[in-house]
Amino acid sequence: MMTNNQPGMTLIVKTITRLTVGVILLYGIYIVLHGHLTPGGGFAGGVIIALSFVHLMLAFGKEVALKRFSMAAASVFESLAGLMFLTVAVLGFLGGWFFLSIYGKGEPFALFSAHMVLLSNIAIGCKVGAGLFAVVLGMLILTKSEGKK
Amino acid sequence: MNMLDIQILLIMMVVGAVIAVESRNLLSAIVAVGLVGLFQSLAFLLLMAPDLAIVQLVVEILGIVILLRATIKRDTISPEGGFRFLPVFAGIVLAAPIVIAACLTALELPAFGHPLMSVAKTYIADGLAKTGAGNIVAGIILDFRAYDTLGEAVVLFTAVIGALAVLRKVGRKQKEERSAAE
Amino acid sequence: MIYSLCLILFGVGLYCVIAKRNIVKIIIGLAIMEYAVNLLFVLFGYRLNGSAPILDKIQETKNIVDPLPQALVLTAIVIGLATTALLVSVAIRIYEKYGTFDISKIKKLRG
Amino acid sequence: MNHNLIPLFVIIPLAGTFLISLLGKRVRRLPDTLSNLCTLLLLALSLWCIPAVKASGMIVYKVGGWVPPIGICMVIDGLTCFMLVIVNVISFLVTLYAIRYMEAYTSKEHFHTLLLLMIAGMNGVVVSGDLFNLFVFVEIASVASYALVAFGTEHEELEASFKYMVMGSIAASLILIGIALLYAQTSTLNMADMARVLRAHSSPKVVLFVSILFLAGFGLKAAIVPFHWWLPDAHPAAPAPISAMLSGLLIKTLGVYALVRIVFNILDPTRILPVFLFLGALSMLVGVFLAIGQWDFKRLLAYHSISQVGYIILGIGLGTPLGILGGLFHLLNHSIFKSLLFLNSGAVVYTTGTRDLQELGGLREKMPVTSNTCLIASMSIAGIPPFNGFWSKLIIIIACIQAGHPVYALAAVVASIMTLASFMKVQKYGFFGALKERWKGIKEVPFTMALSMVILSLLCITTGLLVIPGVAEHFLKSAADVLVNGKEYATLVFESVK
Numbered sequence: 001m002m003t004n005n006q007p008g009m010t011l012i013v014k015t016i017t018r019l020t021v022g023v024i025l026l027y028g029i030y031i032v033l034h035g036h037l038t039p040g041g042g043f044a045g046g047v048i049i050a051l052s053f054v055h056l057m058l059a060f061g062k063e064v065a066l067k068r069f070s071m072a073a074a075s076v077f078e079s080l081a082g083l084m085f086l087t088v089a090v091l092g093f094l095g096g097w098f099f100l101s102i103y104g105k106g107e108p109f110a111l112f113s114a115h116m117v118l119l120s121n122i123a124i125g126c127k128v129g130a131g132l133f134a135v136v137l138g139m140l141i142l143t144k145s146e147g148k149k
Numbered sequence: 150m151n152m153l154d155i156q157i158l159l160i161m162m163v164v165g166a167v168i169a170v171e172s173r174n175l176l177s178a179i180v181a182v183g184l185v186g187l188f189q190s191l192a193f194l195l196l197m198a199p200d201l202a203i204v205q206l207v208v209e210i211l212g213i214v215i216l217l218r219a220t221i222k223r224d225t226i227s228p229e230g231g232f233r234f235l236p237v238f239a240g241i242v243l244a245a246p247i248v249i250a251a252c253l254t255a256l257e258l259p260a261f262g263h264p265l266m267s268v269a270k271t272y273i274a275d276g277l278a279k280t281g282a283g284n285i286v287a288g289i290i291l292d293f294r295a296y297d298t299l300g301e302a303v304v305l306f307t308a309v310i311g312a313l314a315v316l317r318k319v320g321r322k323q324k325e326e327r328s329a330a331e
Numbered sequence: 332m333i334y335s336l337c338l339i340l341f342g343v344g345l346y347c348v349i350a351k352r353n354i355v356k357i358i359i360g361l362a363i364m365e366y367a368v369n370l371l372f373v374l375f376g377y378r379l380n381g382s383a384p385i386l387d388k389i390q391e392t393k394n395i396v397d398p399l400p401q402a403l404v405l406t407a408i409v410i411g412l413a414t415t416a417l418l419v420s421v422a423i424r425i426y427e428k429y430g431t432f433d434i435s436k437i438k439k440l441r442g
Numbered sequence: 443m444n445h446n447l448i449p450l451f452v453i454i455p456l457a458g459t460f461l462i463s464l465l466g467k468r469v470r471r472l473p474d475t476l477s478n479l480c481t482l483l484l485l486a487l488s489l490w491c492i493p494a495v496k497a498s499g500m501i502v503y504k505v506g507g508w509v510p511p512i513g514i515c516m517v518i519d520g521l522t523c524f525m526l527v528i529v530n531v532i533s534f535l536v537t538l539y540a541i542r543y544m545e546a547y548t549s550k551e552h553f554h555t556l557l558l559l560m561i562a563g564m565n566g567v568v569v570s571g572d573l574f575n576l577f578v579f580v581e582i583a584s585v586a587s588y589a590l591v592a593f594g595t596e597h598e599e600l601e602a603s604f605k606y607m608v609m610g611s612i613a614a615s616l617i618l619i620g621i622a623l624l625y626a627q628t629s630t631l632n633m634a635d636m637a638r639v640l641r642a643h644s645s646p647k648v649v650l651f652v653s654i655l656f657l658a659g660f661g662l663k664a665a666i667v668p669f670h671w672w673l674p675d676a677h678p679a680a681p682a683p684i685s686a687m688l689s690g691l692l693i694k695t696l697g698v699y700a701l702v703r704i705v706f707n708i709l710d711p712t713r714i715l716p717v718f719l720f721l722g723a724l725s726m727l728v729g730v731f732l733a734i735g736q737w738d739f740k741r742l743l744a745y746h747s748i749s750q751v752g753y754i755i756l757g758i759g760l761g762t763p764l765g766i767l768g769g770l771f772h773l774l775n776h777s778i779f780k781s782l783l784f785l786n787s788g789a790v791v792y793t794t795g796t797r798d799l800q801e802l803g804g805l806r807e808k809m810p811v812t813s814n815t816c817l818i819a820s821m822s823i824a825g826i827p828p829f830n831g832f833w834s835k836l837i838i839i840i841a842c843i844q845a846g847h848p849v850y851a852l853a854a855v856v857a858s859i860m861t862l863a864s865f866m867k868v869q870k871y872g873f874f875g876a877l878k879e880r881w882k883g884i885k886e887v888p889f890t891m892a893l894s895m896v897i898l899s900l901l902c903i904t905t906g907l908l909v910i911p912g913v914a915e916h917f918l919k920s921a922a923d924v925l926v927n928g929k930e931y932a933t934l935v936f937e938s939v940k
Contacts, residue, residue, distance in 0.1 A: 031203070036282035039199035039385065041290070043409055047207040054214060072467075075313070079464035082306055086456055089299060092506065098449035099295045099506035101280065114281035117291040124302055128409075131309035132211060135416050138316040139218050139423060152333060159336040159370075166340055166363045170347040175355050175432075182359050189366050196373050197383040197396045201404055205369075208412050212362070219419045219426075220355055240350030248335075248342035250651055251619065255334040257645040258626045262379035265629035267639075268511050269376075269397045276398075277386055285384040285395075289402040296505045296514045300566065300578035301406040303456065304585055307559045308413030310463060311589025312420040314552040315603075321547055321594055341619070348612060357608055364615045371619065375626040400625065403574055407618060410581050414611055417585060421592055421607065425600050437601055 009059050017059035024052040032125035036114045042121040046128025053133045062140050071141075074134040081127035088119050152261070158192045175220050183213045200286045337374060341367035354422045354432040358415065365411040369404045376400030448503040448516050450487055451526065451569050454480050455562035459555050466551025473554040474541045480558060481534040484565070488526040495523045496916060502571065502938045510571070510939055511635045517571035517935060520920030521770075525568045525699050527917075528774055531901075532690050532781050533561045535894040539785055540683040542888045543792060547681065553593060560586040560687065564695045571935065573621055573704070574631045580617070580696050584610045584663070587692055591680045602675035609672045613662035620655035623648060624708075634935035637708045641932070653714045656704055664697020666755060667725040670748050674732070677747065678740035678797075682788020685740060689747040690781035694773055698754055706928035711761060718759025723853045725752030730860040739787045739797040739872065742864065743780065746823065749857055750776045756854065757838040758925070760845045767922040768837030774918075775830040775905060779822040782898040786816040789891060790872070793884045799868065804877030808884050811892045813873040815899040820869055822902045824862035830906040837909070 032045030057065035092100035101116040112118065162185050169181035186209035193202040259265055272289055280288035290298045344367060347360030376397030384398035422432070429437050458480035466473045494501065495518060503516040518526075537557065544550050563583025570576040588610060592603035625631060627648050628639040640649065658669065665673040673693070677685050705711050729749030736742035754776065757769025789812040790805065791797050806813040822829040825836075835858055842851035886892065908918050924931070 036284055036287045038284065040203050041200065041287050044203045044207055047211055051207065051211060076464060078309065079460050082460045085299065085302060090453060093446060097504060097507040101292055117280060117282045117287055120291045127302055128305060131305055135309050135312045136215065138313050139420060156333060156336065163336060163340050163343065166343045169359050170343060178359055182362055185363065185366060189370060192370060193373060196377045197381055198373055198401045199383050201401055204405055204408055208408055212412060212415055215416060215419050219423050236350040240346040243349055244342040244345040248338045251338045252335040254623065254648050254651040257647050261333050262377060264376055264378060264397045266397050267629040269399045271512055272398055273395050283386045285398045286401050289398055290405060293508055293513055294402060297406055297575050297578055300582060301409050304410050304581050305413045307582055307585045308417045310552055310555050311417050311585060314549065314556065314589055315420045315424055315592050315595060317549055319548055348608065361611045368615050368618045372622045375622055406578060413585060417588060418607055421600055421604050424595060425604060428597050428600060
């Protein structure tokens with residue numbers, strides 16, 4: 001499959017990837033931010049974000065992808081996003097109940113409405129994206145080191 | 150009649166599943182499973198669940214990528230030489246009664262297309278007013294039942310940490326290293 | 332009828348897990364079982380000629396499908412993905428140690 | 443209004459877990475300290491529950507302020523409180539033990555993250571009052587345990603973990619089908635509301651099939667006999683503190699507790715109880731027969747877990763107040779002595795590096811703390827009089843005879859004698875006898891490991907006192923009452939919501 005010397009796939013794949021990867025990432029972010037209005041939400045958007053990095057990694061080899069987003073960064077991001085979601089939940093105590101929505105609801109159908117849903121969606125999106133990317137990366141690193149043996 | 154297209158999709162899913170189960174080549178089995186997932190995504194769309202259709206589609210893509218990474222450059226031919234009676238028999242004996250009993254039980258439930266919706270009525274009536282989210286499903290998972298979603302995010306977090314723990318290169322320290330640490 | 336097709340799908344998955352001797356096949360069987368259960372859940376919530384549970388400014392429809400099973404299935408799909416990721420990681424490690432995906436050849440453990 | 447403390451059972455371990463995974467690599471001592479701190483806090487919190495439940499009977503916490511059938515609720519009653527105390531006592535002692543034991547493995551921060559996630563999952567299962575939420579937390583604890591079983595990443599561990607994971611996923615699918623059927627029937631997910639709807643109108647066929655699905659699903663998690671064959675691989679393969687958690691807590695919270703809660707409080711127990719009795723007796727005998735021929739210390743203990751869970755299921759399956767009391771009491775006792783035994787086996791592995799009983803011998807001389815605590819635990823599990831195991835087995839046997847099942851009583855006695863025989867073997871080959879040449883240089887285990895074993899052995903001696911009338915009412919009886927008066931659950935929940 002890999003005929004050229006460079007890591008990753010052929011030139012055609014690389015060129016197409018360069019064009020599409022940003023669009024996919026943006027689409028993922030769009031899905032996350034509009035989760036409370038349109039279908040989608042944190043999970044779908046997070047998986048799309050992870051897929052955009054996976055796409056980059058499959059096309060260019062893991063070094064290029066790692067330069068953009070390293071393993072340690074992925075796991076830090078994931079834990080931070082987890083803490084953020086938990087904080088959103090714990091802040092509800094200010095209003096008296098765990099997970100109480102204290103953030104106001106905003107104008108219906110506006111982008112910045114349903115603040116609790118929006119905040120949670122962002123946290124989940126970051127978490128899912130970083131976490132799944134870390135898993136694929138972990139698998140790839142192991143596969144590479146196995147090949148060297 | 151809306152039911153016919155869902156039934157056709159379901160039959161296609163069963164056929165795809167049988168191909169995935171019986172195919173000798175692991176790569177084609179994985180592709181067949183991807184097909185089943187795609188049909189399921191379509192079925193969700195027809196069943197008026199667009200959120201699920203999107204999630205199913207992207208999860209399916211990621212799942213296939215992960216599965217392909219597991220099999221590519223490894224054994225792609227399933228090594229089952231010939232027909233072995235015992236496992237096939239055990240599989241049929243265990244799976245068939247569950248399916249038949251479940252089908253009989255399903256007859257007792259409310260007919261297809263007429264759910265009871267006692268709790269769900271509240272969500273539909275008050276969802277927008279109480280959560281501010283136009284997408285009722287998002288309102289449910291992130292406000293009414295947000296605690297479930299916390300659990301779900303934690304399951305994913307657990308699986309990620311677990312996978313990273315399982316994939317680390319050396320599991321145990323050597324004896325010398327251990328005594329040095331003490 | 333429509334439920335039984337879905338349950339047959341579940342049966343195919345269960346059969347695959349029990350009868351097959353290849354790790355990847357077992358993972359595929361588990362995935363098929365998950366699909367069947369998720370679909371069953373959504374089928375239970377479907378309402379004839381209902382519309383999707385997404386409100387917008389203009390129309391005010393009364394006949395909306397049950398949104399709760401959809402929310403639950405969303406959770407179930409993600410749980411399924413998490414389990415699959417962990418299964419595949421362990422499978423990769425098993426392949427690295429034993430050099431095969433055939434579980435009848437992986438027999439360090441008795442019973 | 444101290445009710446705001448209830449969600450802390452889930453918040454504390456989750457916060458701990460995120461912090462450890464965030465900072466664990468940078469700050470060296472943080473994983474140990476933080477996870478011990480979290481479990482200590484949880485322990486204090488669970489002890490606070492006892493007087494709180496006694497004062498108000500049942501506490502219902504509305505998550506997000508939504509009234510129960512709409513939102514999720516957390517319920518604390520006698521049984522929950524009982525399970526919370528067990529879970530948090532054992533997990534505190536296990537984390538204490540793990541500080542030194544896990545020095546042998548790499549990436550401790552992953553270990554502590556997963557351990558806290560498992561504790562969070564178990565606490566979440568116990569406090570949950572919503573069926574789907576219970577399922578989600580069952581999955582958290584299970585996924586964490588799958589990864590922890592494979593933590594050593596050696597051949598056997600990976601294989602055992604894979605087997606365990608496949609069985610666990612099948613169980614999860616069966617449970618989810620059960621939940622889906624119940625949802626289609628009742629159109630609600632809150633357990634109390636479900637019970638109310640099912641009582642008003644339900645089809646007996648659906649209830650029976652759902653009970654069978656839950657029995658199979660949670661039975662797989664609890665390793666009741668026809669579903670037991672993953673356990674003897676998975677439990678020995680894990681690091682010793684995790685074996686203690688799995689055998690002592692996980693099979694009980696995810697398996698027995700969840701099953702019993704659903705069957706007694708939501709569904710109708712009368713038609714499924716004879717199956718409980720039969721499977722319980724079968725597990726009891728099969729487990730002990732398989733255990734007696736084992737030479738691997740941890741594998742032997744794992745087979746005994748199957749047999750002891752059989753006792754619990756048998757006791758609860760009788761359905762009489764005394765039987766349920768005995769079953770729950772045995773659950774408490776088993777989690778104490780089985781965790782102690784697994785920690786002992788871990789101590790043996792820590793010093794000698796082997797768990798084959800034929801290679802050991804005479805460790806008494808060199809490891810007095812380990813061998814004495816192990817002796818106490820062995821006598822407890824075998825049912826020698828002053829220790830706790832005796833009392834609970836006695837109650838179960840008396841309850842069997844009272845309920846008119848002398849055959850099951852006989853089976854319990856036989857299993858008890860066989861247990862005694864197999865633990866005499868452990869003591870004889872492992873700790874008594876002449877010290878072998880190659881073990882001359884070994885030392886006793888470090889202080890924190892010894893401390894947690896000593897505390898557990900003291901608990902073995904003292905928990906026998908819980909059956910004394912006057913003491914039992916506060917703790918044990920209130921837990922058993924929840925199951926005995928299973929049908930009142932729904933009314934109680936809705937009364938305390940108001």
